[in-house]
Amino acid sequence: MSQFFQIHVDNPQTRLIRQAIEVIQKGGVIVYPTDSGYALGCSIGNKTAMERIQRIRSLEKHHNLTLVCCDLSELATYARVDNQMFRLVKNNTPGAYTFIFKGTKEVPKRLLNDKKKTIGIRVPNHKITQALLAELGEPIMSCSLILPGQEHTESDPEVIRSLLEKQVDLIIDGGYLIEQATTVIDLSDDSVEILRVGCGDVSPFE
Secondary structure, eight states, X not given: OOEEEEOOSSSOOHHHHHHHHHHHHTTOOXXXXXXXXXXXXXXXXXXXXXXXXXXXXXXXXXXXXXXXXXXXXXXXXXXXXXXXXXXXXXXTOSSSEEEEEEEOXXXXXXXXXXXXXXXXXEOOOOHHHHHHHHHHOSOEEEEEOOOTTOSSOOOOHHHHHHHHTTTOSEEEEOOOOOSOOOEEEEOTTSSOEEEEOOSSOOGGGX
């Protein structure tokens, strides 16, 4: 059975944030709120936790996983990005976007798209997410909580609890959220391609 934390959206409780990070560091899988619905997350370095997330989502190997970062200072560590693309990302973060880039050698190979060797990068505008990232000190390996057969992210923490309490280690209740994932922008080939229209406004990329 998973733990269930009710964390204040505007003033996240430090004690609960630290306990959530302990779950991640011990190899756990968490459900946490973002600015585009709920997401699944785990440690970058834990293969077993990543595989659990893939099973929950029924993901194919070519699905782009995402590194959720606290800010753009981590971008160059994990993604190959030129100055033009960096400015484009900088002008639209933090926000409800996932940007696809070619990964660097710092990204574990198992996290990369097996065909294109790409990785998603995301800087969310959500206080609970930012508190988790600040405490963890590195990105969270993540993907939107869209369950098999569904088109939208799960939005109700009590429903998530009923569906996943035996499959994850912690569910963070950050309130009722919208049922929409991020807008996904592929910048991996020095061009701009909108892969998915979601919460983020696509007009800056058209």
